[in-house]
Amino acid sequence: MSSLRRALVGPLAVVLALGATGAQGQTVTPTVVAARAPKPLPTDVVYYVDGKLLAPDALSAISPGDIGYINVLNGKEAQALTGNTLANKVVIITTKANERSLEVLAFSKKHNIALIPAWPARTAAEAAVRDYIKQTYPTAKLHSIYEDKKQAGHYVTEFENGGQTYKLRFDGQGHPVAE
Structure with missing residues (x-):
């Protein structure tokens, strides 16, 4: 994401199948994520x-x-x-x-403010996700890795590659999984 404003608002996911080979020869399909126009920031x-x-x-x-x-x-x-x-x-x-x-x-x-890290500590699975993206998509820019709300212990990553933003799911060990 190019700015803090876009990072705070977040993207809208749109599905487009593109092939990539995952662990144990399975095929995983990242989804394209299209950004929508940023919402105005709250006035309060x-x-x-x-x-x-x-x-x-x-x-x-x-x-x-x-x-x-x-x-x-x-x-x-x-x-x-x-x-x-x-x-x-x-x-x-x-x-x-x-x-x-x-x-x-x-x-x-x-003002008695304790500094809270912007990004949570990375787990071994998140490190494996980073390594997978780096090896499979060497020119990709990683936007985020977060826990999958649909499946506990799984992760979702969003990354940009070739001008497109993609979303890909991973298991708890950091291996890509099909949707």
């Missing part, structure tokens, strides 16, 4: 990046890969930080480049 959210208030339209300049931590404050916590009764949510983004800066540390301490 205040954004802080590296301890500084940021206009929502400036989020597009932040690459998701540059994000180290994301915190979301709701309700009274959000209002206490901003003093604004109209702000129901505050999104606090800390970039990797500035996570140890004095300004970010002072902001976090002043």
